[in-house]
């Protein structure tokens with residue numbers, strides 16, 4: 001606690017689940033599952049709300065997005081190469097936001113101010129969500145292109161390939177946070 005700016009951040013949860021020999025869909029877009037949860041904060045003044053956010057928020061931040069990419073594939077020999085014959089990727093995106101238990105004594109200006117902050121947090125986190133979606137799409141495309149000389153090594157090649165796409169997605173998240181000051185430039189600042 002102690003950082004002057006408390007905005008938002010990404011917490012990456014990357015699940016590398018390789019389930020081999022699974023019949024995936026032919027060529028559908030990755031499935032995307034989105035969940036949104038909240039934590040409760042209290043306060044009748046800006047300072048009290050800030051303090052509640054600091055105590056109860058995710059890490060040093062007011063909101064967070066976690067995304068994870070998992071995948072399944074099947075492989076076989078075609079034209080003398082070991083190739084991925086089907087693949088299915090699932091992207092899970094989990095948003096966490098504060099929910100203010102509005103104090104009866106809270107001034108209406110404070111309610112307006114709070115709603116603005118929440119809206120800005122949503123804008124920022126949605127950007128992380130887009131990075132997660134894009135990563136899923138890219139991972140699936142890359143997975144379908146994996147080809148090795150022997151099926152003994154295709155699993156490692158697949159793990160490396162997907163890990164590379166996930167690392168790209170994580171880099172995109174870091175660049176996004178650097179560009180936006182963790183949402184500050186999008187208005188995610190309270191008070």
Ligand SMILES: [Zn+2]
Pocket residue numbers: 008009010124128176177182183
């Ligand atoms: Zn962020």
